[in-house]
Each structure stands twice: as structure tokens, then as C-alpha cells.
Amino acid sequence: MAASAPTTRYESLTPLMCVRLAAPHTWPGPSVLTTVFGGVYAIACGYDFSPFIWCLLLAVAVFAQSAVNTLNDWADYRAGTDTVENSDDPTDAVLVYSNPNPRSVLILGLAYMAVALVCGIICVLWSGSAIPLVIGAVGALFIVCYSSGKLPISYFPLGELVSGVVMGALIPAADICIFAAHTYPDAGLFGMPWPVDWLRLVSCLAPFVISIGMVMATQNNCDIERDIPVGRKTLPVVLGRSRSVIVYRVFVVLWIAIVLHCAFWYFNAGFWAACVTLVFGIGAVRFLLTTPLTHEVRGPSMGAVMKANLFFNGALVLAAMVSLI
Structure with missing residues (x-):
């Protein structure tokens, strides 16, 4: 009689695992600041602003990013990319060190997405326009395609661009659109008669x-x-580390330059505030311009780029806020 194959024993998915999979340390820059900017920009344009709706939009961004983080971890574990040998942080590699059922992790990621969807639908109904719903649907599609399917986007050189556009542009654009549509109710479901620079x-x-x-x-x-x-x-991988590091450093400089340009031309009264904020981020700038971006410095490099998110984008948000005073 043939012996049956051993059954893998998984640990129950705990609240702590759920939080670690959501990766709250990644929220401030990509989720919070983009939503804050969307609200401030809407106020600067004179659109109707609702604190309650803004809080729901913040929930959309946070839960959408939590879904991205969770589904990425699930996909990397399934693909064999995350292992004990190359994942030295137990809080970052939850599936490797805590051994939850991968199916439960997948369901958790989809649940995060569902919460974001519900909050988003409430905001869309308040706006009276279907345009934010279309923007959200496009974003959700890319989130799912980023880490799942036979040809996930994360396996191609488009990953940086797609994630940047979805999280960095579509989220604040949808936020602004929601407040603008509520201000101009005659636009209809797919109309956009409000002025846009x-x-x-x-x-x-x-x-x-x-x-x-x-x-x-x-x-x-x-x-x-x-x-x-x-x-x-x-x-x-396509460029090779030496050329990729050069491109990386160019974009660090470009990032700062665009922040200063926008603060000066569009929020001139708050330009000084942007400059002061950037000075506080000089340590992150120095690190990003000198890091070799190898696996040995992965932790410090990720910490530096997260700080740069707070200081660089925070400089633009602060300039916009000061300009309203």
C-alpha cells in the first residue's frame, strides 16, 4: 500500500500577520501623502470639499496599497522568490517565517481590495460621476495584473512605471475628480465640464x-x-546594476527638481516651506545618491527611499497647504 503524501501544516492567519502583510510602514508616502495632496489640490481649485469623503478616499488608498503588498508577497512566495535564504526580515517575509496558508493570504489580499472598492463606491455615489469609478477600475485591474496571472506585470520592465502611474497618479486624480464632479453636478455621469489646467x-x-x-x-x-x-x-535586470544605478540617481535629482518647479510655479507662497522641508531630507538624498543598491543594503535603501517620499512629496504638499493661507 503506497504511503500517502505528507500534508503541509499551516499556521492560522493572526491579526499580527495581517498587519505585517499590509505593511503599514509603506503607507505614509504612497497612500497618505497622495490622498492629502488630492484634497489640498481640490481645495486650491475651489472644488467642494468633504472631510468625511476625504477620509473614505484615504481608506481607499490605504486598503488598495495593503492589497498590493499582500498580493505581492503571496505571488513572490508562490513563485519561489521569497525564501529563508534571501529573506532575512521575519516581519517582511510573513509567508516564509510565519507559515500561514497561502490561500488565506490570497483571500486577505482580495478582502483588502474589497474594502477599498466599497469605500470607493460610496465616494463615487457622492460625486455623481462615473469617471472616478472608471479610474478606480483601471487601477484595480493593474493591481491584480501586477502580481498574478501567467504574465504578471512585475515580471517585466514596466513594473516601476505601472505602479507609479496607478498609485502616484490615478489615486490623487480620482480624488480630485470626485470633489470636482460634486462641485459641477450638471456634468452628468461621464461629462467633465469643470475647468482643468x-x-x-x-x-x-x-x-x-x-x-x-x-x-x-x-x-x-x-x-x-x-x-x-x-x-x-x-x-x-534588463539594464544591469551599473546602468540601473545611474538611471536611479538621475531620477532622484529629477524628482527633487520637479518638486521645486511645481512649488515655485504653482504654489509660490509656499515655496519657502518646500525648500525648508527638502533641507531636512538631505540625509535621504545623500544616501540615495551613494547606495550601491545591493541585497546587503536592501533594508537601509528601502528606509531611505521611504524617508525621501515623506520629505520630497511632503515638501510639495506643504507648499500647497501654505499657499492656501
């Missing part, structure tokens, strides 16, 4: 797009050696 809007969203892309670029550069064996063709 597209150059100003695109310019102000550019730092947020770059910032999210830089987070992914930091991670992908430090993970080159573990991405190659599993067939990941990320941008750093």
Missing part, C-alpha cells in the same frame, strides 16, 4: 509617480540576484 495637474502628479516608481526600483535593484533565477525581467 492639465499642465499644472500633470506636473504636480509627476513627483508622486516618480516616488512610487523609486520605491519599486529600490526593491528591484536590491533583488536582482534573486529575480534572475525565477525569470523576472525587471528593469534593473
